Amino acid sequence: MKVVATSKRIPIENVQPDTSFESLGIDSLDRLNILFDLENEFDIEINDEDAKQVKNMREMIEGVTQLVQAKNGSSPAE
Amino acid sequence: MHRVVITGTGVISALGHNTADFWRALITGTSGIGAIHGMDEWQIRFKNGAEVLDYVPEEHFAAAEIGFMDRFAQFAVLTAREAIAQAGIEWTPCLRETAAVITGCCLGGRAVEETGYWELFHNGRSRVHPLTIPLSMGNAGASHISMQFGLEGPAYTISTACASSSHAIGQAFWMVRSGAAPLAIAGGSEAPFFLGNLKAWEALRVISKDTCRPFSAGRSGMILGEGAAMLVLEPLEAALARGARPIAEIVGFGMSADASHITQPASTGAARAMRLALRDSGLAAEQIGYINAHGTATEVNDRTETAAIRCIFSKHADQLAVSSTKSMHGHALGAAGALEAVASILSLRHGKLPPTANFLTADPACDLDVIPNQARTCAVEACLSNSFAFGGLNAVLAFKAYA
Numbered sequence A: 001m002k003v004v005a006t007s008k009r010i011p012i013e014n015v016q017p018d019t020s021f022e023s024l025g026i027d028s029l030d031r032l033n034i035l036f037d038l039e040n041e042f043d044i045e046i047n048d049e050d051a052k053q054v055k056n057m058r059e060m061i062e063g064v065t066q067l068v069q070a071k072n073g074s075s076p077a078e
Numbered sequence B: 001m002h003r004v005v006i007t008g009t010g011v012i013s014a015l016g017h018n019t020a021d022f023w024r025a026l027i028t029g030t031s032g033i034g035a036i037h038g039m040d041e042w043q044i045r046f047k048n049g050a051e052v053l054d055y056v057p058e059e060h061f062a063a064a065e066i067g068f069m070d071r072f073a074q075f076a077v078l079t080a081r082e083a084i085a086q087a088g089i090e091w092t093p094c095l096r097e098t099a100a101v102i103t104g105c106c107l108g109g110r111a112v113e114e115t116g117y118w119e120l121f122h123n124g125r126s127r128v129h130p131l132t133i134p135l136s137m138g139n140a141g142a143s144h145i146s147m148q149f150g151l152e153g154p155a156y157t158i159s160t161a162c163a164s165s166s167h168a169i170g171q172a173f174w175m176v177r178s179g180a181a182p183l184a185i186a187g188g189s190e191a192p193f194f195l196g197n198l199k200a201w202e203a204l205r206v207i208s209k210d211t212c213r214p215f216s217a218g219r220s221g222m223i224l225g226e227g228a229a230m231l232v233l234e235p236l237e238a239a240l241a242r243g244a245r246p247i248a249e250i251v252g253f254g255m256s257a258d259a260s261h262i263t264q265p266a267s268t269g270a271a272r273a274m275r276l277a278l279r280d281s282g283l284a285a286e287q288i289g290y291i292n293a294h295g296t297a298t299e300v301n302d303r304t305e306t307a308a309i310r311c312i313f314s315k316h317a318d319q320l321a322v323s324s325t326k327s328m329h330g331h332a333l334g335a336a337g338a339l340e341a342v343a344s345i346l347s348l349r350h351g352k353l354p355p356t357a358n359f360l361t362a363d364p365a366c367d368l369d370v371i372p373n374q375a376r377t378c379a380v381e382a383c384l385s386n387s388f389a390f391g392g393l394n395a396v397l398a399f400k401a402y403a
Helices: A002-008 A028-042 A048-053 A057-074 B019-027 B071-087 B093-098 B110-122 B132-136 B140-149 B161-178 B195-204 B236-241 B267-281 B299-318 B333-350
Strands: B004-013 B100-104 B155-158 B184-190 B227-235 B248-257 B288-292 B321-323 B382-389 B393-401
Touching: A002 A028, A028 A057, A028 B195, A048 A057, B004 B019, B004 B071, B004 B161, B004 B236, B004 B333, B019 B333, B071 B140, B071 B184, B071 B227, B100 B140, B100 B161, B100 B333, B110 B132, B110 B195, B132 B140, B140 B155, B140 B184, B155 B161, B161 B184, B161 B227, B161 B248, B161 B333, B161 B382, B161 B393, B184 B333, B227 B236, B227 B333, B248 B267, B248 B333, B267 B299, B267 B382, B267 B393, B288 B299, B288 B333, B299 B382, B333 B382, B333 B393
Parallel strands: B100 B155, B100 B184, B288 B321, B288 B382
Antiparallel strands: B004 B227, B004 B248, B184 B227, B248 B393, B382 B393
């Protein structure tokens, strides 16, 4: 949520799990910025097709969590 | 006011190194899209592009010339040469002194900058090549054309992203029509296949992972292309006086700005550019039989463009044929409008309309006759060529068959 708030330059209080992208006024270019920020923040690769399905914060968080878990699960044990 | 005709064209693209090869590929529905060379190690999320293949600079230029011209400038000069040779221009001192050269490009020779910066950032070098600026500047194409042919009239370059060369041809048309220049070489050139640029397009998430399928259900975005096209424009009476055969007449130019969004197109802006091109041409909407669409194969472009065409042509939209030749030569950015202008005038000349290649099934939101996959024999009186740039800058050209 912090990533979205920072990217869109809006107060973090406005960004809640059930907030839809539409209600935040997030357009296609904002989505690209958020995807870029998320990929950098969490060191993940977000698939274009998967990203298009995401409509709100909760779906975004679930998607990112899955990708982070997949990344951690697949990295070799130290 | 002069009537203005095109008497020569030059093309280099993924469909070959001259106009004849370009046209042969277009009417056989042959796509020039394939795997981009030399990018395997960079993990780019797309792999295909429409590159100019088998291009050997030494076959066209002396070694000394090659050192002064980046790939995009070489393409510009090569296509100008072909266009001028086809037109059979006989240069007089007066004509050389006043002929115009107007080119379009989006990136220019930026690949050269990348090479230099790579040395700075990665290899610890402290200097870049002294020709980095003259090789990379966007006007290099126009400058080298003017130098090659000794043309001393108005020469400049327009950069309006994907509409650059349509704006360039439109400006040239107006200059020749008004008498401001007795002849113009106009078109565009682009060489976009270098790592930094491919990464920048990747980040926009608009490039297809397979191929370019404009107006088709199942499309997944655009495919980058490279190349150049140049046209010779001159007054009809001058062409006839020297026994040249006009390929087609250029009759209208319309331009507009969406004033809306930096990447999302607005159908109102596109529609207004088409309306203005029609008005400038004096043609009735019903005289237009074909539109060479901007047709990038992104969902938003194709739907917006369809809506704009329906808005302008209303019932006649169902009588029109529309195709996107980007399905074959890719989206060559600043050269796109010029490649498509050549496709448009050759369609008028030959009475054949190039198809939208790679078409799968109809998208209900793009319900125009888009000439799926197979070229069509159909003599049309007049056509439009649409170019709509990022940043909402639109340019539309109108051409008429020269009987």
